[in-house]
Ligand SMILES: *[C@@H]1O[C@H](CO)[C@@H](O)[C@H](O)[C@H]1NC(C)=O
Ligand SMILES: *[C@@H]1O[C@H](CO)[C@@H](O)[C@H](O)[C@H]1NC(C)=O
């Protein structure tokens with residue numbers, strides 16, 4: 001059990017977060033320049049983005065909880081957690097395991113789905129052309145079906161299944177799980193504004209994804225999103241049930257604004273536009289976009305509307321510009337570190353989430369700028385045009401896929417060299433279909449966790465936390481801050497890959 005305890009604490013480190021920008025940055029004057037659109041040069045392709053896109057979505061099949069569908073492609077997985085919710089007489093089967101463990105945390109799950117939906121909304125045509133739209137829809141629906149079950153009343157949402165402590169001291173396939181599957185809810189007396197608002201954002205964004213193909217489902221998602229947003233806004237408070245694993249350091253204003261922005265996009269209801277306009281001062285200057293802090297996502301989502309003529313959103317556009325300046329290297333307002341090999345580095349522990357998340361929203365902004373014939377944005381005396389923003393994001397994508405000092409891809413199953421010891425319970429233990437007997441927590445920790453061999457199952461498409469600040473990477477299951485995948489690392493990557501596929505044509 002000592003191995004388990006050690007291991008448990010390293011998993012909590014992975015999820016630590018903080019608000020990282022210096023407050024004086026609020027005073028910088030930043031603006032979008034609107035002028036002639038600059039020609040965009042086609043960029044040479046080094047990697048098979050289509051293959052990477054397919055794998056990014058494939059990964060979500062490995063994270064599935066519940067009864068697997070007959071057409072499940074990641075065949076080494078089996079059904080798991082079939083009585084989730086049972087202890088509270090509610091059906092909470094389905095949804096996703098967040099990372100390398102077997103807990104279902106709604107907060108990061110919902111963020112994953114908001115971002116995945118955004119990827120599809122923004123680059124649907126490219127995803128369709130790559131033959132992946134059906135799989136993108138399935139990966140979103142796997143979670144939205146679950147959210148619809150988890151919202152059991154106008155002021156009641158089940159937000160977690162599983163006990164992180166007993167789960168973390170156990171190395172077990174989800175198919176064998178015998179750790180407690182406790183359930184946590186939020187309600188009027190124990191509200192959870194962050195998780196409720198993120199759920200509203202996910203449902204609203206997903207409603208846009210399904211609007212054309214399944215309007216009834218989209219309507220149901222949007223109705224539920226509005227109900228859940230009312231709950232989030234009316235009963236304010238932070239849910240601490242997921243601490244210390246998913247503690248929100250940024251507070252809940254970012255989720256409220258993010259949800260309102262998505263509700264406006266999804267419904268066109270100007271009440272939500274009013275909400276974000278009235279509360280724009282709550283949107284702080286930030287340096288990261290993550291499961292915890294969504295301010296930059298809201299700023300860029302609303303900048304698109306600003307660039308399309310919605311002038312009341314100017315404060316968000318200014319904040320979005322500040323975010324981009326902070327994140328890009330080599331300008332007077334740069335705040336974020338980079339590894340010597342050129343990877344954006346915010347902090348150890350699922351660092352690639354900051355890379356994929358910020359690169360995705362920067363590309364969305366670059367497209368919006370180009371569309372508005374914007375010349376670019378100024379960071380002090382440095383001008384970035386759309387093409388510069390694309391080049392930055394492409395460099396980050398290519399680093400993850402193999403253009404890095406170690407010459408390896410950080411996506412399992414992609415390219416000739418990739419992580420073989422992904423920190424993931426089900427991938428690291430032989431498939432339930434090969435050894436059908438129960439493999440206990442202890443046996444998992446003794447025989448499978450410390451094994452020097454590659455994982456018996458390749459969790460194809462999983463992007464791991466990635467290298468440290470020196471571009472070093474130890475391919476070891478023990479090093480969860482670098483070798484663990486999470487659902488929210490992949491979600492923005494889907495949109496990025498789809499966008500860079502367009503450059504091929
Ligand atoms: C789950 O439900 C079944 C039947 O409803 C019951 O027999 C079983 O004891 C329940 N399990 C738990 C863990 O509550
Ligand atoms: C509200 O949620 C809290 C915390 O999850 C729980 O202890 C309490 O029983 C819930 N209240 C009701 C009325 O269900």
Ligand SMILES: *[C@@H]1O[C@H](CO)[C@@H](O)[C@H](O)[C@H]1NC(C)=O
Nearest residue numbers: 211222264265266267268269
């Ligand atoms: C919102 O407006 C857009 C653009 O006019 C339109 O395409 C979309 O269908 C509208 N959505 C809803 C839910 O009415």
Ligand SMILES: *[C@@H]1O[C@H](CO)[C@@H](O)[C@H](O)[C@H]1NC(C)=O
Nearest residue numbers: 253256274275276278279282
């Ligand atoms: C945002 O503004 C609305 C009015 O449009 C107000 O009702 C709401 O309480 C504000 N939200 C926050 C988080 O202050």
